[in-house]
Amino acid sequence: xxxxxxxxxxxxxxxxxxxxKISELLSQGKSGMMLQDFLDKLAPDAGDLLDDLFEEVDPxxxxxxYTEQNENQFMFVLMAGSDGDFVASEFRKLFKALPVTNTxxxxxxxxxx
Amino acid sequence: MSxxxxxxxxPETLAKQLEITKCExxxxxxxxxxxxxxxxxxxxxxxxxxxxxxxxxxxxxxxxEKLKHPTTGRKxxxxxxxxxxxxxxxxxxxxxxxxxxxxxxxxYLSELMKSDPKKERPEYYLDGPLDIFDxxxxxxxTSQITLPFIIADEKSPRTLELKAKDVFMMIVRSVYEPIWExxxxxxxxxxxxxxxxxxxxxxxxxxxxxxxxxxxLELNESPQASLWFLLxxxxxxxxxxxxxxxxxxxxxxxxxxxxxxxxxxxxxxxxEKLMVSCQGNGLKLPKQLNFIFSLPEExxxxxxxxxxxxxxxxxxxxYWKTFDESDEWMPADTVYEVFPKILSTFHxxxxxxxxxxxxxxxxFATYFKLxxxxxxxxxxxxxxxxxxxxxxxxxxxxxxxxxxxxxIIYCWTSIRRPSVWDI
Numbered sequence: 174x175x176x177x178x179x180x181x182x183x184x185x186x187x188x189x190x191x192x193x194k195i196s197e198l199l200s201q202g203k204s205g206m207m208l209q210d211f212l213d214k215l216a217p218d219a220g221d222l223l224d225d226l227f228e229e230v231d232p233x234x235x236x237x238x239y240t241e242q243n244e245n246q247f248m249f250v251l252m253a254g255s256d257g258d259f260v261a262s263e264f265r266k267l268f269k270a271l272p273v274t275n276t277x278x279x280x281x282x283x284x285x286x
Numbered sequence: 287m288s289x290x291x292x293x294x295x296x297p298e299t300l301a302k303q304l305e306i307t308k309c310e311x312x313x314x315x316x317x318x319x320x321x322x323x324x325x326x327x328x329x330x331x332x333x334x335x336x337x338x339x340x341x342x343x344x345x346x347x348x349x350x351e352k353l354k355h356p357t358t359g360r361k362x363x364x365x366x367x368x369x370x371x372x373x374x375x376x377x378x379x380x381x382x383x384x385x386x387x388x389x390x391x392x393x394y395l396s397e398l399m400k401s402d403p404k405k406e407r408p409e410y411y412l413d414g415p416l417d418i419f420d421x422x423x424x425x426x427x428t429s430q431i432t433l434p435f436i437i438a439d440e441k442s443p444r445t446l447e448l449k450a451k452d453v454f455m456m457i458v459r460s461v462y463e464p465i466w467e468x469x470x471x472x473x474x475x476x477x478x479x480x481x482x483x484x485x486x487x488x489x490x491x492x493x494x495x496x497x498x499x500x501x502x503l504e505l506n507e508s509p510q511a512s513l514w515f516l517l518x519x520x521x522x523x524x525x526x527x528x529x530x531x532x533x534x535x536x537x538x539x540x541x542x543x544x545x546x547x548x549x550x551x552x553x554x555x556x557x558e559k560l561m562v563s564c565q566g567n568g569l570k571l572p573k574q575l576n577f578i579f580s581l582p583e584e585x586x587x588x589x590x591x592x593x594x595x596x597x598x599x600x601x602x603x604x605y606w607k608t609f610d611e612s613d614e615w616m617p618a619d620t621v622y623e624v625f626p627k628i629l630s631t632f633h634x635x636x637x638x639x640x641x642x643x644x645x646x647x648x649x650f651a652t653y654f655k656l657x658x659x660x661x662x663x664x665x666x667x668x669x670x671x672x673x674x675x676x677x678x679x680x681x682x683x684x685x686x687x688x689x690x691x692x693x694i695i696y697c698w699t700s701i702r703r704p705s706v707w708d709i
Contacts, residue, residue: 206329206337220334227333 176257
Protein backbone atom coordinates (compact mmCIF):
# COMPACT_ATOMS: atom_id res chain seq x y z
CA UNK A 174 0.00 0.00 0.00
CA UNK A 175 1.34 3.40 -0.97
CA UNK A 176 0.70 6.59 0.94
CA UNK A 177 -0.64 9.52 -0.99
CA UNK A 178 0.03 13.17 -0.22
CA UNK A 179 -2.42 15.66 -1.65
CA UNK A 180 -1.32 19.28 -1.92
CA UNK A 181 -3.64 22.12 -2.92
CA UNK A 182 -2.58 25.79 -3.10
CA UNK A 183 -2.95 29.10 -4.92
CA UNK A 184 0.12 30.63 -6.55
CA UNK A 185 0.89 34.14 -7.77
CA UNK A 186 -0.06 34.97 -11.35
CA UNK A 187 3.55 35.45 -12.40
CA UNK A 188 4.52 32.00 -11.10
CA UNK A 189 1.92 30.01 -13.02
CA UNK A 190 4.32 28.97 -15.79
CA UNK A 191 6.90 27.72 -13.27
CA UNK A 192 4.27 25.73 -11.38
CA UNK A 193 3.04 24.25 -14.65
CA LYS A 194 6.59 23.08 -15.33
CA ILE A 195 6.88 21.63 -11.82
CA SER A 196 3.56 19.88 -12.31
CA GLU A 197 4.83 18.40 -15.57
CA LEU A 198 8.06 17.23 -13.93
CA LEU A 199 6.23 15.55 -11.06
CA SER A 200 3.86 13.85 -13.49
CA GLN A 201 6.83 12.48 -15.43
CA GLY A 202 8.43 11.13 -12.25
CA LYS A 203 11.27 13.62 -12.51
CA SER A 204 12.01 15.18 -9.17
CA GLY A 205 15.32 15.26 -7.30
CA MET A 206 17.66 18.15 -7.97
CA MET A 207 15.78 19.02 -11.16
CA LEU A 208 12.69 19.83 -9.06
CA GLN A 209 14.79 21.68 -6.48
CA ASP A 210 16.22 23.94 -9.19
CA PHE A 211 12.71 24.95 -10.28
CA LEU A 212 11.71 25.67 -6.67
CA ASP A 213 14.66 28.08 -6.41
CA LYS A 214 12.99 30.18 -9.10
CA LEU A 215 10.02 30.70 -6.79
CA ALA A 216 12.01 31.61 -3.66
CA PRO A 217 15.80 31.76 -3.18
CA ASP A 218 17.21 28.42 -1.96
CA ALA A 219 13.71 26.97 -1.51
CA GLY A 220 14.88 23.78 -3.21
CA ASP A 221 17.27 23.13 -0.32
CA LEU A 222 14.23 22.52 1.90
CA LEU A 223 13.75 19.17 0.12
CA ASP A 224 17.29 17.95 0.89
CA ASP A 225 16.19 16.04 4.00
CA LEU A 226 13.28 14.53 2.12
CA PHE A 227 15.52 13.22 -0.66
CA GLU A 228 17.93 11.84 1.92
CA GLU A 229 15.18 9.46 3.02
CA VAL A 230 13.03 9.05 -0.09
CA ASP A 231 14.50 8.23 -3.47
CA PRO A 232 13.34 10.88 -5.94
CA UNK A 233 12.30 8.10 -8.32
CA UNK A 234 9.71 7.01 -5.73
CA UNK A 235 8.16 10.46 -5.53
CA UNK A 236 5.87 11.32 -8.41
CA UNK A 237 2.48 12.83 -9.09
CA UNK A 238 -0.21 10.34 -9.93
CA TYR A 239 -2.57 13.19 -10.65
CA THR A 240 -2.28 16.94 -11.11
CA GLU A 241 -4.88 19.60 -11.71
CA GLN A 242 -4.78 23.30 -12.47
CA ASN A 243 -7.61 25.79 -12.34
CA GLU A 244 -6.22 29.23 -13.17
CA ASN A 245 -3.79 29.89 -10.31
CA GLN A 246 -4.99 27.01 -8.14
CA PHE A 247 -2.96 23.79 -8.35
CA MET A 248 -3.45 20.32 -6.95
CA PHE A 249 -0.75 17.62 -6.82
CA VAL A 250 -1.54 14.07 -5.73
CA LEU A 251 1.83 12.54 -4.91
CA MET A 252 2.67 8.89 -4.51
CA ALA A 253 4.72 9.03 -1.34
CA GLY A 254 5.91 5.49 -0.59
CA SER A 255 5.42 4.08 2.87
CA ASP A 256 5.94 7.22 4.96
CA GLY A 257 3.39 9.74 3.79
CA ASP A 258 3.48 11.65 7.10
CA PHE A 259 7.17 12.40 6.68
CA VAL A 260 6.73 13.44 3.04
CA ALA A 261 3.79 15.66 4.00
CA SER A 262 5.69 17.35 6.84
CA GLU A 263 8.64 18.09 4.53
CA PHE A 264 6.31 19.56 1.91
CA ARG A 265 4.58 21.70 4.60
CA LYS A 266 8.01 23.15 5.49
CA LEU A 267 8.67 23.80 1.83
CA PHE A 268 5.35 25.45 1.06
CA LYS A 269 5.69 27.81 4.05
CA ALA A 270 8.76 29.24 2.30
CA LEU A 271 7.07 29.62 -1.10
CA PRO A 272 4.92 32.53 -2.35
CA VAL A 273 1.64 30.58 -2.24
CA THR A 274 -1.60 30.94 -0.25
CA ASN A 275 -4.37 28.71 1.14
CA THR A 276 -2.08 25.68 1.16
CA UNK A 277 -3.55 22.38 2.29
CA UNK A 278 -1.41 19.25 2.64
CA UNK A 279 -3.16 15.99 3.52
CA UNK A 280 -2.07 12.36 3.79
CA UNK A 281 -4.09 9.34 2.74
CA UNK A 282 -3.53 5.98 1.13
CA UNK A 283 -4.50 4.56 -2.25
CA UNK A 284 -7.93 5.88 -3.28
CA UNK A 285 -9.01 7.03 0.17
CA UNK A 286 -8.70 10.68 -0.79
CA MET B 287 34.59 23.58 -3.33
CA SER B 288 38.15 23.84 -1.99
CA UNK B 289 40.88 23.91 -4.60
CA UNK B 290 43.45 22.09 -2.47
CA UNK B 291 42.50 18.60 -1.45
CA UNK B 292 44.33 16.57 1.15
CA UNK B 293 45.18 13.32 -0.65
CA UNK B 294 47.54 11.96 1.99
CA UNK B 295 45.13 9.19 2.98
CA UNK B 296 45.38 7.67 -0.52
CA PRO B 297 48.17 5.21 -1.35
CA GLU B 298 51.19 7.08 -2.71
CA THR B 299 50.76 6.04 -6.35
CA LEU B 300 47.10 6.96 -6.34
CA ALA B 301 47.79 10.30 -4.62
CA LYS B 302 50.26 11.07 -7.40
CA GLN B 303 47.78 10.07 -10.10
CA LEU B 304 45.22 12.40 -8.49
CA GLU B 305 47.37 15.37 -9.48
CA ILE B 306 45.63 15.16 -12.83
CA THR B 307 42.47 16.50 -11.18
CA LYS B 308 44.24 19.88 -10.84
CA CYS B 309 44.88 20.11 -14.58
CA GLU B 310 42.50 22.65 -16.16
CA UNK B 311 42.21 20.84 -19.51
CA UNK B 312 41.44 17.54 -17.79
CA UNK B 313 38.84 19.22 -15.52
CA UNK B 314 37.13 20.79 -18.53
CA UNK B 315 36.97 17.48 -20.38
CA UNK B 316 35.84 15.61 -17.26
CA UNK B 317 33.08 18.14 -16.62
CA UNK B 318 31.91 17.81 -20.24
CA UNK B 319 31.56 14.05 -19.78
CA UNK B 320 29.60 14.69 -16.59
CA UNK B 321 27.27 17.10 -18.37
CA UNK B 322 26.73 14.66 -21.21
CA UNK B 323 26.37 11.36 -19.37
CA UNK B 324 25.66 11.94 -15.70
CA UNK B 325 24.01 15.31 -15.02
CA UNK B 326 20.53 14.49 -16.29
CA UNK B 327 20.45 11.05 -14.77
CA UNK B 328 21.74 12.05 -11.33
CA UNK B 329 19.71 15.25 -11.10
CA UNK B 330 16.56 13.13 -11.39
CA UNK B 331 17.89 10.24 -9.35
CA UNK B 332 19.15 12.23 -6.36
CA UNK B 333 18.37 15.33 -4.37
CA UNK B 334 20.75 18.27 -4.57
CA UNK B 335 22.84 17.27 -1.55
CA UNK B 336 23.52 13.77 -2.90
CA UNK B 337 24.05 15.10 -6.40
CA UNK B 338 26.70 17.52 -5.10
CA UNK B 339 28.41 14.71 -3.16
CA UNK B 340 28.64 12.65 -6.33
CA UNK B 341 29.89 15.59 -8.35
CA UNK B 342 32.56 16.47 -5.78
CA UNK B 343 33.73 12.86 -5.64
CA UNK B 344 33.70 12.65 -9.44
CA UNK B 345 35.88 15.76 -9.84
CA UNK B 346 38.27 15.29 -6.90
CA UNK B 347 38.12 11.67 -5.70
CA UNK B 348 37.23 12.93 -2.22
CA UNK B 349 34.24 11.91 -0.09
CA UNK B 350 33.35 8.37 -1.16
CA GLU B 351 31.97 7.81 2.35
CA LYS B 352 29.28 10.46 1.70
CA LEU B 353 27.92 8.81 -1.47
CA LYS B 354 24.42 7.41 -1.54
CA HIS B 355 24.34 3.75 -2.64
CA PRO B 356 28.14 3.43 -2.22
CA THR B 357 28.99 0.07 -3.78
CA THR B 358 32.59 -0.60 -4.78
CA GLY B 359 31.55 -0.69 -8.43
CA ARG B 360 29.97 2.77 -8.15
CA LYS B 361 32.98 4.19 -6.36
CA UNK B 362 35.27 2.95 -9.13
CA UNK B 363 32.87 4.23 -11.78
CA UNK B 364 32.52 7.75 -10.35
CA UNK B 365 36.14 8.19 -9.24
CA UNK B 366 37.93 10.81 -11.39
CA UNK B 367 39.78 8.12 -13.37
CA UNK B 368 40.36 4.41 -13.52
CA UNK B 369 43.72 2.72 -13.14
CA UNK B 370 44.81 -0.60 -11.68
CA UNK B 371 45.54 1.39 -8.51
CA UNK B 372 41.98 2.71 -8.18
CA UNK B 373 40.56 -0.79 -8.53
CA UNK B 374 43.03 -2.16 -5.95
CA UNK B 375 42.31 0.73 -3.59
CA UNK B 376 38.54 0.48 -3.58
CA UNK B 377 38.54 -3.31 -3.31
CA UNK B 378 40.88 -2.92 -0.32
CA UNK B 379 38.11 -0.83 1.31
CA UNK B 380 35.48 -3.47 0.48
CA UNK B 381 33.95 -5.43 3.34
CA UNK B 382 35.00 -9.07 2.97
CA UNK B 383 31.40 -10.30 3.16
CA UNK B 384 30.18 -7.67 0.68
CA UNK B 385 32.38 -8.83 -2.21
CA UNK B 386 30.32 -10.38 -4.99
CA UNK B 387 32.19 -12.23 -7.68
CA UNK B 388 29.33 -11.65 -10.12
CA UNK B 389 29.77 -7.85 -9.84
CA UNK B 390 33.34 -8.15 -10.97
CA UNK B 391 33.12 -10.97 -13.49
CA UNK B 392 29.85 -10.15 -15.15
CA UNK B 393 28.72 -6.60 -14.58
CA TYR B 394 32.17 -5.10 -14.80
CA LEU B 395 33.78 -7.38 -17.39
CA SER B 396 30.72 -7.12 -19.58
CA GLU B 397 30.66 -3.32 -19.39
CA LEU B 398 34.39 -3.07 -20.02
CA MET B 399 34.42 -5.21 -23.17
CA LYS B 400 31.04 -4.81 -24.85
CA SER B 401 32.03 -1.53 -26.46
CA ASP B 402 35.05 0.74 -26.36
CA PRO B 403 34.34 2.70 -23.17
CA LYS B 404 37.38 4.93 -23.70
CA LYS B 405 35.60 6.62 -26.60
CA GLU B 406 32.96 7.96 -24.21
CA ARG B 407 35.29 8.77 -21.32
CA PRO B 408 38.81 9.34 -22.69
CA GLU B 409 39.95 11.34 -19.66
CA TYR B 410 38.79 8.59 -17.26
CA TYR B 411 40.79 5.69 -18.64
CA LEU B 412 44.30 6.55 -17.48
CA ASP B 413 44.87 2.83 -17.82
CA GLY B 414 43.18 1.58 -20.98
CA PRO B 415 40.29 -0.89 -20.78
CA LEU B 416 42.38 -3.60 -22.43
CA ASP B 417 45.23 -3.08 -19.94
CA ILE B 418 42.72 -3.60 -17.15
CA PHE B 419 41.26 -6.65 -18.89
CA ASP B 420 44.70 -8.24 -19.36
CA UNK B 421 45.62 -7.44 -15.76
CA UNK B 422 42.59 -9.23 -14.29
CA UNK B 423 41.67 -11.88 -16.85
CA UNK B 424 44.98 -12.70 -18.46
CA UNK B 425 46.01 -13.72 -21.98
CA UNK B 426 43.87 -16.81 -22.32
CA UNK B 427 40.84 -18.29 -20.62
CA THR B 428 41.37 -20.33 -17.48
CA SER B 429 38.59 -21.62 -15.28
CA GLN B 430 40.33 -20.22 -12.21
CA ILE B 431 41.79 -16.73 -11.98
CA THR B 432 43.70 -15.28 -9.07
CA LEU B 433 42.81 -11.64 -8.57
CA PRO B 434 45.74 -9.22 -8.88
CA PHE B 435 44.49 -7.29 -5.83
CA ILE B 436 43.47 -8.02 -2.27
CA ILE B 437 39.89 -7.79 -1.03
CA ALA B 438 39.59 -5.92 2.30
CA ASP B 439 42.36 -7.00 4.66
CA GLU B 440 42.50 -10.61 3.51
CA LYS B 441 45.92 -12.27 3.69
CA SER B 442 46.14 -13.37 0.04
CA PRO B 443 44.41 -12.68 -3.27
CA ARG B 444 41.21 -14.57 -3.91
CA THR B 445 40.86 -17.18 -6.64
CA LEU B 446 37.63 -16.97 -8.64
CA GLU B 447 35.94 -19.76 -10.58
CA LEU B 448 34.97 -18.88 -14.16
CA LYS B 449 32.71 -20.83 -16.52
CA ALA B 450 33.64 -20.69 -20.21
CA LYS B 451 29.95 -20.79 -21.16
CA ASP B 452 29.20 -17.63 -19.14
CA VAL B 453 32.11 -15.74 -20.67
CA PHE B 454 31.23 -16.91 -24.17
CA MET B 455 27.62 -15.80 -23.84
CA MET B 456 28.91 -12.41 -22.70
CA ILE B 457 30.94 -12.21 -25.91
CA VAL B 458 27.92 -13.26 -28.00
CA ARG B 459 25.68 -10.70 -26.28
CA SER B 460 28.11 -7.89 -27.04
CA VAL B 461 27.33 -8.42 -30.75
CA TYR B 462 23.81 -9.78 -30.44
CA GLU B 463 22.41 -6.86 -28.42
CA PRO B 464 23.10 -4.05 -30.91
CA ILE B 465 21.73 -6.20 -33.74
CA TRP B 466 18.66 -7.29 -31.79
CA GLU B 467 17.97 -3.71 -30.72
CA UNK B 468 18.52 -2.46 -34.28
CA UNK B 469 20.86 0.24 -32.98
CA UNK B 470 21.71 3.11 -35.26
CA UNK B 471 25.14 3.59 -33.69
CA UNK B 472 27.47 0.69 -33.07
CA UNK B 473 30.74 0.50 -31.21
CA UNK B 474 32.91 -2.47 -31.96
CA UNK B 475 33.21 -4.53 -28.76
CA UNK B 476 36.72 -4.81 -27.35
CA UNK B 477 36.49 -8.59 -27.62
CA UNK B 478 37.61 -8.06 -31.22
CA UNK B 479 40.93 -6.84 -29.82
CA UNK B 480 41.43 -10.08 -27.89
CA UNK B 481 40.74 -12.80 -30.50
CA UNK B 482 43.17 -15.25 -28.89
CA UNK B 483 41.31 -14.96 -25.59
CA UNK B 484 37.99 -15.57 -27.35
CA UNK B 485 39.46 -18.57 -29.17
CA UNK B 486 40.62 -20.02 -25.86
CA UNK B 487 37.07 -19.65 -24.50
CA UNK B 488 35.59 -21.49 -27.50
CA UNK B 489 38.09 -24.32 -27.18
CA UNK B 490 37.20 -24.68 -23.51
CA UNK B 491 33.50 -25.09 -24.38
CA UNK B 492 33.95 -28.39 -26.17
CA UNK B 493 32.09 -30.06 -29.04
CA UNK B 494 28.71 -30.56 -27.36
CA UNK B 495 28.09 -26.88 -26.90
CA UNK B 496 28.06 -26.35 -30.68
CA UNK B 497 25.40 -28.89 -31.61
CA UNK B 498 23.12 -28.10 -34.54
CA UNK B 499 19.48 -27.57 -33.47
CA UNK B 500 16.83 -29.81 -34.98
CA UNK B 501 13.52 -28.62 -33.54
CA UNK B 502 11.77 -25.23 -33.52
CA LEU B 503 11.52 -25.38 -29.73
CA GLU B 504 15.31 -25.40 -29.45
CA LEU B 505 15.47 -22.32 -31.65
CA ASN B 506 13.40 -20.48 -29.11
CA GLU B 507 14.59 -21.83 -25.80
CA SER B 508 18.22 -22.82 -26.11
CA PRO B 509 20.81 -20.49 -24.61
CA GLN B 510 22.78 -21.01 -27.84
CA ALA B 511 19.98 -19.42 -29.90
CA SER B 512 21.73 -16.02 -29.95
CA LEU B 513 24.79 -17.68 -31.48
CA TRP B 514 22.74 -19.49 -34.13
CA PHE B 515 21.10 -16.18 -35.00
CA LEU B 516 24.45 -14.46 -35.47
CA LEU B 517 25.79 -17.29 -37.64
CA UNK B 518 22.82 -16.93 -40.01
CA UNK B 519 22.64 -14.40 -42.85
CA UNK B 520 20.31 -11.95 -41.16
CA UNK B 521 19.70 -9.19 -43.70
CA UNK B 522 18.69 -9.06 -47.34
CA UNK B 523 16.83 -6.76 -49.68
CA UNK B 524 15.54 -7.33 -53.19
CA UNK B 525 14.47 -3.72 -53.81
CA UNK B 526 16.83 -1.19 -52.23
CA UNK B 527 20.28 -1.03 -50.69
CA UNK B 528 20.38 -1.78 -46.99
CA UNK B 529 20.14 1.35 -44.81
CA UNK B 530 23.45 2.66 -43.45
CA UNK B 531 22.86 1.52 -39.86
CA UNK B 532 21.99 -2.00 -41.02
CA UNK B 533 25.15 -2.10 -43.14
CA UNK B 534 27.14 -1.32 -39.95
CA UNK B 535 25.31 -4.03 -38.00
CA UNK B 536 25.90 -6.55 -40.80
CA UNK B 537 29.61 -5.67 -40.89
CA UNK B 538 29.78 -6.25 -37.15
CA UNK B 539 28.09 -9.63 -37.54
CA UNK B 540 30.42 -10.65 -40.36
CA UNK B 541 33.45 -9.66 -38.30
CA UNK B 542 32.09 -11.68 -35.38
CA UNK B 543 31.86 -14.75 -37.59
CA UNK B 544 35.16 -14.33 -39.42
CA UNK B 545 37.37 -12.99 -36.61
CA UNK B 546 36.00 -14.52 -33.43
CA UNK B 547 34.26 -17.76 -34.41
CA UNK B 548 35.87 -19.09 -37.58
CA UNK B 549 39.46 -19.37 -36.24
CA UNK B 550 38.33 -21.80 -33.53
CA UNK B 551 36.17 -23.83 -35.92
CA UNK B 552 39.29 -25.38 -37.48
CA UNK B 553 39.85 -27.33 -34.32
CA UNK B 554 36.18 -27.86 -33.35
CA UNK B 555 34.43 -29.94 -36.06
CA UNK B 556 30.96 -29.51 -34.50
CA UNK B 557 31.33 -25.74 -34.69
CA GLU B 558 32.33 -25.95 -38.35
CA LYS B 559 29.27 -28.10 -39.03
CA LEU B 560 27.05 -25.63 -37.18
CA MET B 561 28.41 -22.72 -39.21
CA VAL B 562 27.59 -24.52 -42.45
CA SER B 563 24.09 -25.37 -41.19
CA CYS B 564 23.37 -21.73 -40.31
CA GLN B 565 24.54 -20.24 -43.61
CA GLY B 566 21.85 -18.43 -45.59
CA ASN B 567 18.85 -19.11 -43.43
CA GLY B 568 19.62 -22.79 -43.02
CA LEU B 569 17.86 -23.03 -39.66
CA LYS B 570 14.71 -21.53 -41.20
CA LEU B 571 14.39 -18.75 -38.65
CA PRO B 572 11.30 -16.55 -39.16
CA LYS B 573 11.64 -13.49 -41.36
CA GLN B 574 10.30 -10.02 -40.90
CA LEU B 575 9.94 -7.11 -43.26
CA ASN B 576 11.26 -3.66 -42.40
CA PHE B 577 10.61 -0.31 -44.00
CA ILE B 578 12.09 3.06 -43.23
CA PHE B 579 11.01 6.07 -45.21
CA SER B 580 11.13 9.81 -44.86
CA LEU B 581 8.80 12.46 -46.21
CA PRO B 582 9.24 15.99 -47.54
CA GLU B 583 9.27 18.37 -44.57
CA GLU B 584 5.79 19.82 -45.07
CA UNK B 585 4.17 16.41 -45.47
CA UNK B 586 6.13 15.05 -42.52
CA UNK B 587 4.72 17.79 -40.27
CA UNK B 588 1.18 17.00 -41.35
CA UNK B 589 1.59 13.26 -40.70
CA UNK B 590 3.27 14.03 -37.42
CA UNK B 591 0.39 16.16 -36.11
CA UNK B 592 -2.19 13.59 -37.11
CA UNK B 593 -0.30 10.73 -35.48
CA UNK B 594 0.37 12.82 -32.38
CA UNK B 595 -3.34 13.55 -31.96
CA UNK B 596 -4.12 9.86 -32.29
CA UNK B 597 -1.33 8.94 -29.87
CA UNK B 598 -2.48 11.38 -27.19
CA UNK B 599 -6.13 10.37 -27.50
CA UNK B 600 -5.62 6.62 -27.62
CA UNK B 601 -2.22 5.44 -26.43
CA UNK B 602 -0.62 7.84 -24.01
CA UNK B 603 -0.56 6.50 -20.51
CA UNK B 604 1.67 6.72 -17.50
CA TYR B 605 4.35 4.64 -19.25
CA TRP B 606 4.55 6.60 -22.47
CA LYS B 607 4.76 9.99 -20.87
CA THR B 608 4.76 12.22 -23.89
CA PHE B 609 4.59 11.65 -27.58
CA ASP B 610 7.73 13.61 -28.41
CA GLU B 611 9.95 11.71 -26.00
CA SER B 612 8.66 8.35 -27.05
CA ASP B 613 10.92 6.05 -28.98
CA GLU B 614 8.56 3.16 -28.42
CA TRP B 615 7.13 0.98 -31.10
CA MET B 616 3.46 1.79 -31.48
CA PRO B 617 1.47 -1.43 -31.47
CA ALA B 618 -0.17 -3.18 -34.37
CA ASP B 619 -3.59 -1.60 -33.94
CA THR B 620 -1.98 1.76 -34.48
CA VAL B 621 -0.86 0.85 -37.97
CA TYR B 622 -4.31 -0.27 -39.04
CA GLU B 623 -6.08 2.68 -37.42
CA VAL B 624 -3.68 5.55 -38.03
CA PHE B 625 -2.57 4.68 -41.52
CA PRO B 626 -6.06 4.71 -43.09
CA LYS B 627 -6.59 8.13 -41.42
CA ILE B 628 -3.36 9.42 -42.95
CA LEU B 629 -4.29 8.06 -46.36
CA SER B 630 -7.85 9.38 -46.36
CA THR B 631 -6.56 12.83 -45.28
CA PHE B 632 -3.47 13.21 -47.46
CA HIS B 633 -3.43 10.42 -50.07
CA UNK B 634 -7.03 9.32 -50.77
CA UNK B 635 -6.00 7.86 -54.14
CA UNK B 636 -3.92 5.23 -52.30
CA UNK B 637 -6.65 3.80 -50.08
CA UNK B 638 -7.65 1.06 -52.54
CA UNK B 639 -4.05 -0.21 -52.81
CA UNK B 640 -3.63 -0.15 -49.01
CA UNK B 641 -6.81 -2.22 -48.59
CA UNK B 642 -5.61 -4.63 -51.25
CA UNK B 643 -2.24 -5.09 -49.50
CA UNK B 644 -3.72 -5.73 -46.08
CA UNK B 645 -6.22 -8.21 -47.47
CA UNK B 646 -3.46 -10.08 -49.36
CA UNK B 647 -1.07 -9.97 -46.42
CA UNK B 648 -3.10 -9.66 -43.24
CA UNK B 649 -0.93 -8.62 -40.32
CA PHE B 650 2.07 -7.69 -42.46
CA ALA B 651 2.79 -4.63 -40.35
CA THR B 652 3.03 -5.22 -36.64
CA TYR B 653 4.83 -2.19 -35.32
CA PHE B 654 5.26 1.39 -36.31
CA LYS B 655 7.22 4.31 -34.96
CA LEU B 656 8.75 7.64 -35.67
CA UNK B 657 12.37 6.79 -36.01
CA UNK B 658 15.44 8.92 -35.54
CA UNK B 659 17.46 6.79 -37.97
CA UNK B 660 17.27 9.22 -40.85
CA UNK B 661 18.22 12.83 -40.19
CA UNK B 662 15.13 14.46 -41.59
CA UNK B 663 12.67 12.43 -39.55
CA UNK B 664 11.11 9.27 -40.83
CA UNK B 665 8.70 6.47 -40.19
CA UNK B 666 9.76 2.96 -39.50
CA UNK B 667 7.55 -0.06 -39.96
CA UNK B 668 8.47 -3.55 -39.07
CA UNK B 669 6.33 -6.39 -40.16
CA UNK B 670 5.52 -9.74 -38.75
CA UNK B 671 6.62 -13.13 -39.98
CA UNK B 672 6.44 -13.43 -43.74
CA UNK B 673 6.98 -17.00 -44.78
CA UNK B 674 5.29 -16.67 -48.15
CA UNK B 675 6.38 -14.51 -51.05
CA UNK B 676 8.48 -12.01 -49.03
CA UNK B 677 10.09 -10.61 -52.20
CA UNK B 678 6.70 -9.94 -53.76
CA UNK B 679 5.45 -8.16 -50.63
CA UNK B 680 8.68 -6.20 -50.35
CA UNK B 681 8.33 -4.91 -53.92
CA UNK B 682 4.66 -4.14 -53.54
CA UNK B 683 5.06 -2.11 -50.35
CA UNK B 684 8.09 -0.34 -51.81
CA UNK B 685 5.96 0.80 -54.75
CA UNK B 686 3.15 1.81 -52.39
CA UNK B 687 5.39 3.92 -50.14
CA UNK B 688 7.18 5.39 -53.14
CA UNK B 689 3.85 6.67 -54.46
CA UNK B 690 3.30 8.63 -51.22
CA UNK B 691 6.03 11.09 -52.24
CA UNK B 692 8.77 9.77 -49.97
CA UNK B 693 12.29 11.15 -50.19
CA ILE B 694 14.26 8.16 -48.93
CA ILE B 695 13.09 4.60 -48.70
CA TYR B 696 14.85 1.55 -47.39
CA CYS B 697 13.23 -1.81 -47.19
CA TRP B 698 14.82 -5.06 -46.18
CA THR B 699 14.08 -8.47 -44.80
CA SER B 700 15.69 -9.63 -41.61
CA ILE B 701 15.51 -12.93 -39.83
CA ARG B 702 14.82 -12.93 -36.15
CA ARG B 703 14.88 -15.26 -33.21
CA PRO B 704 11.58 -17.09 -33.07
CA SER B 705 9.15 -16.36 -30.27
CA VAL B 706 6.70 -18.79 -28.71
CA TRP B 707 4.09 -17.48 -31.16
CA ASP B 708 6.06 -18.89 -34.09
CA ILE B 709 6.12 -22.45 -32.74
